[in-house]
Amino acid sequence: MRRLWLEQAFLPEGWASGVALDIDGSGRIAGLAANAPLADRETVPGCVLPGLPNLHSHGFQRAMSALAQRRRAAAEDFWSWRGVMYRTALALPPDDIAAVTAMAFMEMLERGFTAVAEFHYLHNDSAGAPYADPAELATRVIEAAAQTGIGLTLLPVLYSAAGPNRPPEPGQRRFITDLDGFLRLHAATAERLRALPGAVLGAAPHSLRAARAADVAALSGLLPEGPLHIHAAEQTGEVAEVEAALGARPVEFLLREAGVDARWCLIHATHMTAEETAGLARAGAVAGLCPITEADLGDGIFNGNAFIDAGGRFGVGTDSNVAIEAPAELRQLEWSQRLRDRRRLVLADSARDGGSTGAALYRAALAGGAQALAQPIGAIALGCRADLVSLRRAGTDLAALSAETRLDHYIFAGGARLVDHVYVAGRCLVREGRHDARAAIESRFAAALRRLEDAL
Structure with missing residues (x-):
């Protein structure tokens, strides 16, 4: 069981603070509580959205x-x-x-x-x-x-x-x-x-x-x-x-x-x-x-x-x-x-x-x-897969804006440069905006792109 603590999270009913998630072995949310203590959980900082x-x-x-x-x-x-x-x-x-x-x-x-x-x-x-x-x-x-x-x-x-x-x-x-x-x-x-x-x-x-x-x-x-x-x-x-x-x-x-x-x-x-x-x-x-x-x-x-x-x-x-x-x-x-x-x-x-x-x-x-x-995704809710996107608050407009304005800023102003950490099935894949395997993937892609441009 993986245990996360989300500083701010966009739940089906709206924004909530201090959201504790328990994630089972399949990557689904098995436990959820708002206004929960941090205790010994892994912190996911910023404003967290369903992926x-x-x-x-x-x-x-x-x-x-x-x-x-x-x-x-x-x-x-x-x-x-x-x-x-x-x-x-x-x-x-x-x-x-x-x-x-x-x-x-x-x-x-x-x-x-x-x-x-x-x-x-x-x-x-x-x-x-x-x-x-x-x-x-x-x-x-x-x-x-x-x-x-x-x-x-x-x-x-x-x-x-x-x-x-x-x-x-x-x-x-x-x-x-x-x-x-x-x-x-x-x-x-x-x-x-x-x-x-x-x-x-x-x-x-x-x-x-x-x-x-x-x-x-x-x-x-x-x-x-x-x-x-x-x-x-x-x-x-x-x-x-x-x-x-x-x-x-x-x-x-x-x-x-x-x-x-x-x-x-x-x-x-x-x-x-x-x-x-x-x-x-x-x-x-x-x-x-x-x-x-x-x-x-x-x-x-x-x-x-x-x-x-x-x-x-x-x-x-x-x-x-x-x-x-x-x-x-x-x-x-x-x-x-x-x-x-x-x-x-x-x-x-x-x-x-x-x-x-x-x-x-x-x-x-x-x-x-x-x-x-046809996947169990699209919400931070019990039974859904823990697919999460955290947006940086520190040093951005999100640190000052009210909760009801956060998604307006993300979509119309801040954009993807705000993306900080990304989880799929409770597993962190992107940290501070960079995928863990970026170097290897980028290198293979660059070689393929050079070959393609030569071929075309």
């Missing part, structure tokens, strides 16, 4: 964050960015995939995330041939999670086509598998994942562009357990292509044909009608928002206020990992709503936490992220 779940990541894309910022055509968009992504995917050998993914996972931990849903669609070798072990590259993701200590929900991806009724393109050859091959891959991944305590296995049909509609509709029945994630309505071109092929817009089709419910997380869902927005909220699914990547790719702005007003649930993710920072994703989400509506404090909850916008965003992303990852 934020990252509900959408493509770890290998961390390698291209700078390499996709050069203008090569008169007009650059998502589709031209995708060409750089294809070349990156084809150029990375298995060891470098592990190195790049570990770098992304480590940075997530240093910047406020404690668990990640890895949307993993690199399956084949660079020639497009399956590995002898179908889970060869999934195992590299598992290795990266083990090395960094981040909580992992692994989502092998079904990716079969270039678009509705269109065969795969050469640049997609590392991704491609049919439904039978995907089910074998999923089973092999399940075996490998047993070695990682607390890990969860789900599945992800890539999108209605890249997976057969009939396969998407059948997947929840074929895999009755675990979360299901899918890209949906990210780009207007995607919406038009799917509607022309299937006679329905992507979210409309999924709600009607795929049995979307609380197991599902629809990534982006940027371009929805009012009817789709209300329908997705009623279904109890999570909208997986990646505001920094969506801004980087020029995707558009999610209709967050309408979705939340309809009772919708959301979480945030880092997607392409172009800039990894938990509070910045929430900040960008709120700012996008302000830019669209030309008003302020759009997603605040005036009835709770003193009307704090930061607290409203953080609470919602905790709950939506925990649901999307």
Whole structure:
């Protein structure tokens, strides 16, 4: 039993002082008391938050964050960015995939995330041939999670086509598998994942562009357990292509044909009608928002206020990992709503936490992220895993600000530079903002990045 004492902690009911935690052998909170004496407990200083779940990541894309910022055509968009992504995917050998993914996972931990849903669609070798072990590259993701200590929900991806009724393109050859091959891959991944305590296995049909509609509709029945994630309505071109092929817009089709419910997380869902927005909220699914990547790719702005007003649930993710920072994703989400509506404090909850916008965003992303990852996380509460992020108070604005303003400062002003110590399952991985294994992970990543830039 590990015994911690949190100076200040954000509990489900609000901020509390002197919170004593007892953490069992599985890393879950077995005892909790506020206003408790320090006694012989290990002190976690500062303001302690539940770690934020990252509900959408493509770890290998961390390698291209700078390499996709050069203008090569008169007009650059998502589709031209995708060409750089294809070349990156084809150029990375298995060891470098592990190195790049570990770098992304480590940075997530240093910047406020404690668990990640890895949307993993690199399956084949660079020639497009399956590995002898179908889970060869999934195992590299598992290795990266083990090395960094981040909580992992692994989502092998079904990716079969270039678009509705269109065969795969050469640049997609590392991704491609049919439904039978995907089910074998999923089973092999399940075996490998047993070695990682607390890990969860789900599945992800890539999108209605890249997976057969009939396969998407059948997947929840074929895999009755675990979360299901899918890209949906990210780009207007995607919406038009799917509607022309299937006679329905992507979210409309999924709600009607795929049995979307609380197991599902629809990534982006940027371009929805009012009817789709209300329908997705009623279904109890999570909208997986990646505001920094969506801004980087020029995707558009999610209709967050309408979705939340309809009772919708959301979480945030880092997607392409172009800039990894938990509070910045929430900040960008709120700012996008302000830019669209030309008003302020759009997603605040005036009835709770003193009307704090930061607290409203953080609470919602905790709950939506925990649901999307299907893990016992998202709160400092009995039975939850002890995933904790402490923010420095000494020498920062947090030393002077009232409790109800702390999350506003973290999200809108202080940012991830405030992150001090980070625990996953009660184990301290980040101390004074630096991951314990940073030197080794950074060295492997730098070597992989040099090789990649030479190859591109």
